[in-house]
Amino acid sequence: MSHKPLYKDTDLVLSIESVMKSFDGFRAINDLNFYLGEGELRTIIGPNGAGKSTFMDLITGRTRPDEGSLIYHQDDGHDMDLTKLREYEINRLGISRKFQAPSVYQQHTVYDNIVLSLNKDRSVLKSLFYRVSADDREFIDEILGTIRLKGMINNLAGSLSHGQKQWLEIGMLLAQQPRILLVDEPAAGMSDEETERTGELLLSLEGKHSIIVVEHDMEFIRQIARKVTVLHQGHVIKEGKFLEVANDPTVKEVYLGRQKHE
Numbered sequence: 001m002s003h004k005p006l007y008k009d010t011d012l013v014l015s016i017e018s019v020m021k022s023f024d025g026f027r028a029i030n031d032l033n034f035y036l037g038e039g040e041l042r043t044i045i046g047p048n049g050a051g052k053s054t055f056m057d058l059i060t061g062r063t064r065p066d067e068g069s070l071i072y073h074q075d076d077g078h079d080m081d082l083t084k085l086r087e088y089e090i091n092r093l094g095i096s097r098k099f100q101a102p103s104v105y106q107q108h109t110v111y112d113n114i115v116l117s118l119n120k121d122r123s124v125l126k127s128l129f130y131r132v133s134a135d136d137r138e139f140i141d142e143i144l145g146t147i148r149l150k151g152m153i154n155n156l157a158g159s160l161s162h163g164q165k166q167w168l169e170i171g172m173l174l175a176q177q178p179r180i181l182l183v184d185e186p187a188a189g190m191s192d193e194e195t196e197r198t199g200e201l202l203l204s205l206e207g208k209h210s211i212i213v214v215e216h217d218m219e220f221i222r223q224i225a226r227k228v229t230v231l232h233q234g235h236v237i238k239e240g241k242f243l244e245v246a247n248d249p250t251v252k253e254v255y256l257g258r259q260k261h262e
């Protein structure tokens with residue numbers, strides 16, 4: 001981390017400006033500008049190929065931009081240029097991502113899955129012998145309450161339903177105390193009831209973490225929507241409240257209209 005951090009007084013956690021990214025000459029991200037506020041719950045929508053995954057990849061350092069800046073405003077007031085950092089360094093700064101498919105330790109209990117994810121500086125193997133402190137226990141209990149799996153702490157993760165595995169994985173990310181949480185299509189493959197509970201879970205995190213949710217399910221978006229960002233051809237074409245966005249003619253044309261035809 002060779003560059004000198006700048007001090008900035010801002011309520012933002014992320015400022016993304018003029019970002020470009022091409023793959024073999026194809027412009028996946030085109031002059032992207034995006035700002036995320038502290039504690040904000042933001043939903044991102046857009047048709048297939050709009051650049052949503054690439055956008056998340058750029059934030060986590062999985063993909064590097066060709067041009068533009070991605071600045072993370074740390075809570076101590078210092079700014080970090082994410083384009084200069086590796087994936088694990090970005091993760092250590094407090095930016096965590098949950099991919100679409102659940103990834104839990106199937107052979108371990110719900111409780112142990114959370115313990116194994118605690119933000120301690122040690123390998124997974126070592127943490128199997130980790131002695132859980134009273135503070136840890138309180139924190140784990142709080143997480144289990146948030147993800148509503150308190151009654152299942154001794155169940156093996158492998159035996160959980162798809163929805164429960166997704167919630168457990170969110171709990172595992174919460175155990176790392178992220179400042180920014182990126183969530184890829186959390187409602188995919190869920191029943192209506194599970195989808196609604198997932199929405200409630202994400203809403204309960206608002207204010208405690210800054211959250212970006214990428215989702216296709218419009219009913220789910222409607223449930224959790226605060227500010228909605230619409231991506232199209234790698235560019236933000238609209239931002240606003242759910243109804244503003246859903247009633248916007250351009251959005252209808254590029255997104256909702258297209259979905260209807262499909």
Ligand SMILES: Nc1ncnc2c1ncn2[C@@H]1O[C@H](COP(=O)(O)OP(=O)(O)OP(=O)(O)O)[C@@H](O)[C@H]1O
Nearest residue numbers: 023024027028046047048049050051052053054055
């Ligand atoms: N590694 C890559 N190599 C080549 N092209 C890529 C690569 N990653 C993404 N693309 C292209 O960039 C465009 C944006 O893809 P991206 O996956 O970010 O869109 P998306 O909005 O997440 O789509 P979906 O909703 O279908 O998941 C697509 O046309 C895709 O084919």
